[in-house]
Amino acid sequence: MVQLKVNGVAKQFEGDPEMPLLWYLRDLLELTGTKFGCGQGLCGACTVHVNGVPTRSCLTSLQSAAGKTVLTIEGLSANGTHPLQQAWKQFAVPQCGYCQSGQIMQAAALLKEKPKPSDRDIDEAMQGNICRCGTYQRIRQAIKQAAGVKA
Amino acid sequence: MSTENIQVVSRRGFLGTIFSAGAFVLGAQLLPSEAQAATLAADTAWHPGIWLGLEPDGTLIILAHRSEMGTGIRTVLPMVLADELEADWKRVKIEQAIGDTKYGSQNTDGSCSIRDFIVTIREAGASARLMLERAAAEKWKVPASECKAANHQIVHKSGKKLGYGELATLAALQPVPKKEELRLKSPSEFRYIGKGVPSTDLDDIVVGKGTFGMDARVPGMVYASIERSPVYGGKLKGFDDKAALAVKGVQQTVVIDGFKPPHNFQALGGVAVIADNTWSAMQGRKKLKVDWDLGEHASFDSEAYKKSLFETARQPQKQVRNIGDVDAAFAKATKVHEADYYVPMLAHAPMEPPAAIAEVKNGKATIWTATQNPQAVQETVAAALGIQKEDVICHVTLLGGGFGRKSKPDYVAEAAILAQKLNKPVKVVWSREEDIKFDFYHAVAAMHMKAGTDVKGRPTAWLQRSVFPTIGSTFDASARYGQEFEMGMGWVDLPYDIPNHRAENGPAQNHVRQGWMRAVANIYHAFAIHSFIDELAASAGRDRVEYLLDVIGTPRHLDLEAQGVKYWNNGKPIADYPLDTGRLRHVIEVAAEKSGWAKKKPVKGRALGIAAHRSFLAYVCAVVEVEVDDKGQVKIPRVDIAIDAGQIIDPDRVKAQLEGAAVFGASIAMLGEITAVNGQIQQSNFNNYRVARINEAPYVTHVHLIPSNAIPVGVGEPGVPPIAPAICNAIFAATGKRVRDLPIRKTKLV
Structure with missing residues (x-):
């Protein structure tokens, strides 16, 4: 068991x-x-x-x-209140949405480790998460927004 | 509205479960008898009532009849209706429609949901608005002309008001207005059209609550994983399931018969392992020992096939467009250029692999699945089970990507066949390996291009010849030539001002299932044409933008019919949707300006490339900036896309589609390739069928929407075709290396 x-x-x-x-x-x-x-x-x-x-x-x-x-x-949060979930909504990141749970969970782990990630940090942390709709630029924007770093 | 009518609706299982008994269901008045007529299947039929219902509490329920695979259509069409009805979006509830011919086509592909339904949907909203105004007039005993809809209320000129909910019952008693009585809003009155609203699924998706086909569940269902012939058309000889049945959770195995040609959307056939959960079913399938008669396609080798396609492409073939005298003009040309281009087979690879649930009871089937085309599900399942398509209810979930794969419901047929045999609900789940190995592949294409140019390097003669296995082979096993729709995707409609021009198409046999993928035949046609014109411009030593505008020529409407060309124009009248070179020129000018074309001169390892293409009736120009490092690695720091798609309904969703198209196009250009040896597909998962990741995709795509009052047209697909040629043109400008054979990763750039 x-x-x-x-x-x-x-x-x-x-x-x-x-x-x-x-x-x-x-x-x-x-x-x-x-x-x-x-x-x-x-x-x-x-x-x-x-x-x-x-x-x-x-x-x-x-x-x-x-x-x-x-x-x-x-x-991850009560009622979608995690800063990443909020940012995902603000930038209307999802298209089909299927990969986005995984994207958000990966990004949440990134921000715990590196609260102010650089572009390179984002590339390294997020390159294992495929989005076939191609929402990557908004994913990047949303991560930066949630982290409070400049786009 | 009489209760009898509501009962009729309920009994037919159409709207009955969605609305309460007291709802104003505009459709109920129309549905009995005459509404069942087949004429309603036409997209343009006058049937305003099937789209909405108004609850007595004021909740407006709008039916979304197109499938949501990421374009936002499930939100945007209801938004259009709400706007025309002068409804408050906060009080709108969207329900997904089941498959039903009453909606007209529900096949969500071809970038046509807005184009084909905006008028119908607006008229439905305007009808309901007028009925509400008339209901208020009746209640107040005033002329209807004194009553005006405003934000979910009817307001009398005296200032008194009634909410929509309060008027629901009375509104339902009003006769449905005639079309001539309707007044559509003027653009200045739009509340949501042209502005947009957040996707109705956004809140659910970010908390993991959106329900996709893979997530659906019904009580008592079992799970199936299916072993299929590794070669297209192979037949089952025998199998040993002892080890499979020993896997914990596996219940039994079931044989699904092979298809009879043409394969259409039939189940491929195979051995299904039925289990308590997905994992057990998949483990059981891996333990099957299956013996196949691999059949006639077992010698298919994609490398040898490529050679044969080019042999065909270098010989004269069937002419599909011919103006002037190309051969005479070649003889007189200052310079003659020839080049061959190749785009390999590609797989759709939506993030959600195919999945479907079926339940068959008393000769009726109920389906829950991620499909782009619920009516094709009805037809396919009915044919597989030997029942009527009206006896197939298809519930449509969210789609985890579609790109054309999910308008082909072979996976639903599998679930239905198993559910009928087992007499219990069955969920079929495809693994990623099955998705890659048993796709309806985007066709491989070989193109031979030849041009004669004058002293200024301008083409005086142009010959283009394409060879690819046709999608027509899906429906007619003997089909060998490109269909009119494939020829009409950027091939016979090339809008260059060249006096001598010939387009040809050669035959090819299919050895796999071919299927349309986002942008379809435009992908390879655009790659060949827009790469070749860049080669001519380079040879002439001219600026690409100036050269393109010169070759396209003056703003005009291209009259292909006068040239004797059969051209489908996406099924739309050329008079209403002309092929307008002025609009094509304009997107080139805008993309050039916004990208800084004139200022960013190419330097070693960094340059811009351009391509402009009309598809799905929209005009798109992409300018792509590439960086090629000293190891030959390509990066795309920036893409600028200008699009003229007529009136824009939701600007942010259009931008999202174009951003996504840039990534999809980059995957095609840089990474994607499906190959076959001994009839078997060599790729299996994202390690060897590569798609762009965040570090490989364009860093940023700027989308420039051309303001327009023209009829709205497609935006989901037309962003894709110009991307691959624009990338290759940029690579040439940056490195001097011309890539004619996709994907780019196969060419050593430094």
């Missing part, structure tokens, strides 16, 4: 401990804000925080998440 915390709530899982955290969140906990994009850690759509670290949940087995704290987009 695997025990972990998801968005502050204690959970127990008795199935295959090899199951990736992604599918546990989506199929079993019905937390579908975390998206399936590639299954190989190549696109970032499934990004969550595990013990505060941005993590590709599609490559993270439940076994390896045992005893840890998981934060998903649903738990």
Whole structure:
């Protein structure tokens, strides 16, 4: 049995401990804000925080998440009040929106580590997160807005 | 409105679950009998009532009948209706429509949602506004001319007011106005049109609550992952599922029969693993041992195919446009130029892989899926199950990207077939590997270009020859030549003022499923033409902007019919949507000015490139700035795009589409390529089918909207075609290297 915390709530899982955290969140906990994009850690759509670290949940087995704290987009803030979520709305970042949970979670981890990121910091932190609609320039704007750095 | 009418609506399962019993459902009066007539399927049919309902509490419910894949259309068309109805946007609730021919076409592609529906939607809003004004007049016993709609209220000239909600019941009793009675708002009266509103899904998306096809769920559903033939058209010989069935959570395996040509949107066929959850289904599928008869396409090799396409492209082929005497003009030319261009197969790769849920009960199917075309879902599922399309209810979720992939509902057919066989709801989930390996690919294309120029370097003769497998092969297995719509995407409609001009198209057989992808045939046509004209300008030693304007010639309306050319003009009358070289010139002038073209002269490793293209009836010019470092790495610090798309409904969403198009175009130019060996696609995921990431995409794209009162046209796709040639033209200016073979990463630039 695997025990972990998801968005502050204690959970127990008795199935295959090899199951990736992604599918546990989506199929079993019905937390579908975390998206399936590639299954190989190549696109970032499934990004969550595990013990505060941005993590590709599609490559993270439940076994390896045992005893840890998981934060998903649903738990990032009450009612979408995180500065990044606010900035995402201000700049109307999403087009289809599918990748944006992962983008926001990745950006949230970036700002925790580097509250005033440079363009280079943003490139380095965000290049694992693909947006096929091509919203990158607004993602960059929104991160800078949330961080209070000049665009 | 009689309750009988409401019941009729409910029984037909159309609007019944969306509105309360007391709602003013304009549509209910129109729906019985005559509304079922097939004539309503036409886009322009007069059927204002199916779009909205007004609740007694004043809530205005507007149906969004087009699919939301990121363009904002699910918000913008309802916004147009609300504006014309003089409604308060804060009191609007948007409901997604199911698939139904009453809406006209719901196929959300071709950049046509605004173009084809703005009039219909405005008339629906104006009808409801007039009915509300008449209802108030009746209540107050005053002439309707003294009553005017203003921000969700009807105001009498005396100053008394009634809210829309209070008038709902009475409004529903008013006869539906005739078209001639309607008064559409003047632009000065617009509340939202031309300004825009935030996407209705924005709040949900940033907290992870938007429901995409991948997120849908129904009680009791099982999950399916499907093993398909690695070669297009391969047949199942046999399989061993022992190891698959041993996977925890796997319930059973089910065979889906192969398709019968033409493949259309049929399920490809294969072996489905059914499980308790997605992960188990996928693990089970990996454990299947399947034996295939790979069939006639097993020898398909994309490198050999490329050679054969060019062999065809270098021989005379079917003429699709011919003016003057090209061969005589070549003989007289000062200089003759020839070049071959190549664009490989491409995959759509929307961030959300295909997914669908189907439930089949008592001969009726209910679907929940991310689709661009719910009516195609109805037809495809009906054909797969042997039922009537009216017995297929298709609920449309948000789409995690579409780009044309999700107007082809083969994945929905798979879910429906499995649900029928298993007699329970089934969710089919495609992995990224399946998405890349079983796409309807954007066609590979080989183009041969030849021009003769005079002493000033201006072309006097122009020959262009394209060869590509046609999308027509999806619907007719014997199709070998480009269809009229493909030829009409930047090929037969080249608006250059060259007296001798011939366009040709050669045959090609498809070995995979071909399908339209964002901007379609414009992608390869634009790449060849706008690269080649840049080569001619370079050879002439002339400024590109000056040269382009010279070759396009004077502002005029191009009369292709007079040249004997069959030209589809995106299905729109050329009289209403002329091919106007003046508008093309103008976007070039604006893009040049805004990008600082005249001041930014090329230096080694840094230069601008330009390309201008009309597609989906819109005029777009892109100026791209590139930096090529000493390792040959390309960066794109800036893109300027000028677009003339007629009247602009939501400026910010248009800008977003063009920003996105620059990234999509950069992916095509720099990175994307699908190849095949032994009939099998070599790419599988984002590691080997590359799309632009934040550090590879244009750093910033400035979009310049040309103010216009012309009829609004497409904006979703027309930004894409000029990007790849503009990038390659910039690379040439910066390095002297001409890239004629995409993607650019295959060419060593230094």
